[in-house]
Amino acid sequence: MTSIKSPSTKSPINEELERSTSHSRRLRRRDALLGIATPIVLLICWQAASSTNLIDAKIFTPPSTIFTTAITLIHNGVLTHDLAITSLRLIVGFVLGGALGIIVGIFLGIFRTLRAAFSPLFAALYAVPQIAVLPLLLVIFGIGETPKILTVAAVSFFVLEINAMAGVRSIDPQLLEAGRAYGAKGRRLFWHVLVPGSLPAIFTGLRVAAALALVVVTATEFVAANSGLGYLVWNSWQLFEPNEMYVGLITIALVGVVLTGIVELVGRRIMPWSGRNTRD
């Protein structure tokens, strides 16, 4: 066999490329492993400490017990039901409030008159913690889904209104000029320059709003609900069931991770231009 492409004829460039990619791949794999290993080690320590009574197992329930509690709660439908109702409140409020906030924010960013009229009002209203308005909403709407969803919607609205407005205002004036110079006026300038230009700020707003919305939905469920993950945590405090509390807390954390993950994913899909070059 005459070997035309024997390994020895490999070009130095290809050789070096292979070496560097395999090196960076190795590093990435190691980083991922470390990221998973740390919490696992901590969980093992926790398990060991509570089962040897180094820490109070009644308060710091060992992970194994939390796990079995979670299984039980899933089997009897409590956890799934609470998860579903919390997700519903969260998503409906987040989407409604967020969408309205984006629209209002963009228009406030564009029109000075609107901005002068509404921006100070919104800034003052945003300063009131949305959760503090919940009692008022309860008076108006009674104990139903509406006040809880509205509270989530309110926080999402304000965060996005502020971010979308800032996004429009921070678009490089050169880009507006270039857009105009190449014939984008009125509606076309809006869709082809203003909207894409403010997207990065809008997505920053969405990430912040997602986190705050989760805080707000949990808090409303503490005081004004008899369902949902917030209720599960609050109720298990009143019944002194720390293991159920842990299950509730972990589930809330997971909801947060999933929600921000979705925002992140959608962001990367819609804005393929941003963040591509910041990969390390």
Add this chain to the structure above:
Amino acid sequence: MDMPSAQRSLRLKIQSVPEVPTLETIISVSVVARMLPNLAERTDAVTGEDQDWLVRANRITKVFTTNGQGVLALEAVDLVLERGSFTSLIGPSGCGKSTLLRIIGGIETPSQGSIAQQASPRIAFVFQDHALFPWLTVRDNVAFGLKMAGVETKERYRRSQLWIERVGLAGFERAFPDALSGGMRQRLSIARAFVTEPDILLMDEPMGALDEQTRMLIQEDLIRLWEETRKTVLLVTHSIDEAILLGDRVAIMSRRPGRIKAILDVELERPRSLHTMADPRFVALKDTIIGDLHDEVMASMEFR
């Protein structure tokens, strides 16, 4: 489009307090910018004595107001752009040369004076820091002007592709501007302007932010592209070499308030190349311009 006379003079409104157009005015008011009105419309219905000129700036004065203070940026500037000519505009930093270009292009309004145009020329810009849209790929950045002019997708990508190749960006069609080097971005910006087949190309220090090597490459590209297309060009630059190398004539501006101090013809035959810079006539002209600029320039000027 009916025109009362062969040449239509566009009188710009005189504003007492000129300011950078706000988003509001851009969106709600249809601004005086009239780039790419209609690609089908040609503009050579010109007869009579003034055949040659395309744009004429008459007694342009510009006052900027900042913090309640008025600064006279341009004072009664006259400038004529002849069809198919390449005019370099040079002057000390802050003399208002960019402002003049922007007024000629219609993206800024003069405080006094007017811009007269033959019909409605299509105008394209190459901006100093390229002003590319970061959310559009190379291909879509080039195609942007055509898209706004309503050219259908297939046709606009076909025409864009020609220019992407002409400026040496083939293979980068799907890249975003952030992934390109400074020189590539400026090439892209040049392609974006040329693809719209403008009657007038306005370039505002297009190579200001580039290193020497890249600058030379792009200068060569521009010489070639211009010699092929013979657009009417106004180039604002602070490089004397660049002004002479590319221009048919060099207009020299004074310090602020900016006035046209002199206009010198560049008597160098084409095609030109970077070697033209070694021509004795080039050196002599450069020397004259340095002399002209000397008292205007002082330390702020870069001699390249």
